[in-house]
Amino acid sequence: MNETVGALNELSKGHFDIQVAEDNSDTEIGRLNQTLVEFREKLKETEELRAPQIGAERQAEIDRRNAVVRFADEFDAAVGSSLEPCSPRSDGRPRLSLNFRRALKLPLRAASV
Numbered sequence: 001m002n003e004t005v006g007a008l009n010e011l012s013k014g015h016f017d018i019q020v021a022e023d024n025s026d027t028e029i030g031r032l033n034q035t036l037v038e039f040r041e042k043l044k045e046t047e048e049l050r051a052p053q054i055g056a057e058r059q060a061e062i063d064r065r066n067a068v069v070r071f072a073d074e075f076d077a078a079v080g081s082s083l084e085p086c087s088p089r090s091d092g093r094p095r096l097s098l099n100f101r102r103a104l105k106l107p108l109r110a111a112s113v
Contacts, residue, residue, distance in 0.1 A: 004032055007040075016044045 003021060010018045020037050023030040 001029060004029070004036055007036055011036075011040060011043060014047075016040060016047060 007018050007020050018040065020033060020040065022037060023033040
């Protein structure tokens with residue numbers, strides 16, 4: 001019985017390679033050991049099936065992050081050169097860069113009021 005309890009403790013820690021003394025008797029301990037062996041095999045099988053899924057989920061997350069970075073880089077390459085960081089105007093509104101103004105065909109200087 002102590003050996004079975006020890007094996008169950010190891011299974012609970014994720015150690016599926018534990019050795020369990022097989023007892024094929026029809027006693028309560030024998031049936032308990034047989035069930036433990038079956039349980040261990042099912043846990044091994046479940047872990048073997050989950051491992052590729054976990055790897056695929058991790059790869060999907062990496063792919064999503066890379067796609068966002070690529071999008072940001074492409075956006076910056078396409079639009080970033082039109083927008084230059086500049087200080088806000090005296091009224092608090094941001095200034096448009098020279099390239100952006102040209103692209104929008106806006107006058108290079110704001111009209112004086």
